[in-house]
Amino acid sequence: MALNSSTHLASRALVLNPRASFSSRRTRLILASGYDKSPRPSLRVSADATAAGPKARFIARRRQSVPVRQLGRPLTEYMSLPASQYSVLDAERIERVDDNTFRCYVYRFKFFAFEVCPVLLVRVEEHPNGCCIKLLSCKLEGSPIVVAQNDKFDASMVNRISCDRTRSNSSVAELTSDTVIEVSIEIPFAFRPIPVQAIESTGTQVLEQILRIMLPRFMAQLVKDYQAWASGDTSRQPLGTGEI
Numbered sequence: 001m002a003l004n005s006s007t008h009l010a011s012r013a014l015v016l017n018p019r020a021s022f023s024s025r026r027t028r029l030i031l032a033s034g035y036d037k038s039p040r041p042s043l044r045v046s047a048d049a050t051a052a053g054p055k056a057r058f059i060a061r062r063r064q065s066v067p068v069r070q071l072g073r074p075l076t077e078y079m080s081l082p083a084s085q086y087s088v089l090d091a092e093r094i095e096r097v098d099d100n101t102f103r104c105y106v107y108r109f110k111f112f113a114f115e116v117c118p119v120l121l122v123r124v125e126e127h128p129n130g131c132c133i134k135l136l137s138c139k140l141e142g143s144p145i146v147v148a149q150n151d152k153f154d155a156s157m158v159n160r161i162s163c164d165r166t167r168s169n170s171s172v173a174e175l176t177s178d179t180v181i182e183v184s185i186e187i188p189f190a191f192r193p194i195p196v197q198a199i200e201s202t203g204t205q206v207l208e209q210i211l212r213i214m215l216p217r218f219m220a221q222l223v224k225d226y227q228a229w230a231s232g233d234t235s236r237q238p239l240g241t242g243e244i
Contacts (some may be wrong), residue, residue, distance in 0.1 A: 053152075053186040056199040060207035064215050065176040068163075068223055071230035075173040076129065078226045079163045083124045083131070100124050101136070108142065111206055112191075115142040122157070130162035145188060153185035161222070175222065177215055181207050 068075050084099040093105045106118040119139045125132040135157035140146050157180065164174040183203065191199060 053189075054192065054196060055184055056187050056196055056203060058183045058185075058200060058203035058207050059181070060204060060211055061178075061180045062208070062211040062215055063176070063178040064219060065174050066219050066223065068173045068175050068226060070171055070173050071227060072232075073230040075163050075175065075226060075230075078229055079130045079161070080128070083126055086124065097121070106210075109206065109210065111146075112202065114146050116146050117141040120157075122159075127160075127162070130160065133157075133159040133161075145190065149185060149188065152188075153183060155181075155183050157181045175219065175226075177219055179211060179215065181211070183207070 082099075086096075093107070095103050097103055101121065101123050104120040104122060106120065108115055108117040110116070117140070119141060121136040121138075122133050123136050125134065135155060138153075138155040140150050140153075159177070159179045162176050162178075164176070185203075187196065187199060
């Protein structure tokens with residue numbers, strides 16, 4: 001599989017993908033996910049458990065499925081590649097740290113009047129029919145007031161990518177991505193006159209917008225990577241250019 005700017009999923013949603021040592025056969029991004037029945041992500045990254053100020057909590061979830069026309073090699077085989085064979089779909093935004101770990105640079109976005117650019121460290125866990133991508137850490141870049149929040153927030157993300165094995169013999173398979181993002185942040189002093197509900201509503205809308213933009217883009221790149229892999233392309237060249 002491959003890592004995409006899908007990887008772009010703890011603030012602008014947070015994100016990545018499957019298997020190719022950047023030179024091996026398949027790319028699978030990290031930003032999608034299969035269906036996770038638990039209401040909250042399973043991995044949590046805490047920046048500061050003793051923060052004393054009032055907190056706001058943002059949660060967003062998106063699930064998307066796309067049909068994939070199967071070529072010479074089935075989609076299930078592509079989805080079963082080891083993480084060491086993942087390649088990056090967008091080299092401008094994703095870099096490999098080791099076989100199972102990737103750093104993702106989410107594109108910049110506005111939260112109220114401030115610029116935010118999350119940098120995510122994610123790990124891929126291999127599953128029989130896909131992979132699960134979990135957030136290890138998140139660093140905020142951007143406006144000074146945003147950078148100052150790096151020790152005052154918790155973030156979690158779980159992204160699962162899976163394929164429908166019941167269609168393995170069909171000419172058309174189904175690829176599914178399910179992503180959950182949750183952020184809890186101590187409200188900066190300058191924002192405290194604003195009602196907490198208004199801050200939470202705005203933050204949730206930002207996360208949802210990120211997922212609306214990033215998931216379809218990620219899924220499209222993943223399908224292209226599968227098609228290249230299934231056609232015998234072993235170059236594992238990134239398909240993205242950093243553009244949103």
